[in-house]
Amino acid sequence: MKQLLKGLLIDPYKREIREIQISHDLNAWHTLLQCQCVELIRLQVVSDGRGRSTDLWVDEEFLITKGEDHPKFIVTVQNRYQQVVYGYGLVLASKGPESVSIRVGCDNAAEMFGVCFQVGFENWE
DSSP states (O other): OOOEEEEEEEETTTTEEEEEEEESOHHHHHHHHTOSOEEEEEEESSOSSSSEEEEEEEETTHHHHTOSSSOEEEEEETTTEEEEEESOEEEEEEETTEEEOOSOOGGGHHHHHHHTEEEEEOOOO
């Protein structure tokens, strides 16, 4: 049995961020993000003083396979730049090359996002 990781799912369809547990398995990530190929966006390097970074996993081919007519969210990374992301996002931590559980849940997500990154949902109604 694969190890379960604690992470956050960014859902632009419901405009919410929720805590999840997901298998440490690429196929599970493809199913969750509804994609064939994932891409890493490094949100923050060494976020907790223990050598852990904060990572956002997204559908690398979303625009090619589905187009722009879908909900999206904007991530502000370390107050430096904004990135538009279409589809779902999976937030995990990493230590070296390995993905690991995040140390903060949805109750502390606002604090985490204020420090690491910010998420905004588009107003598409």
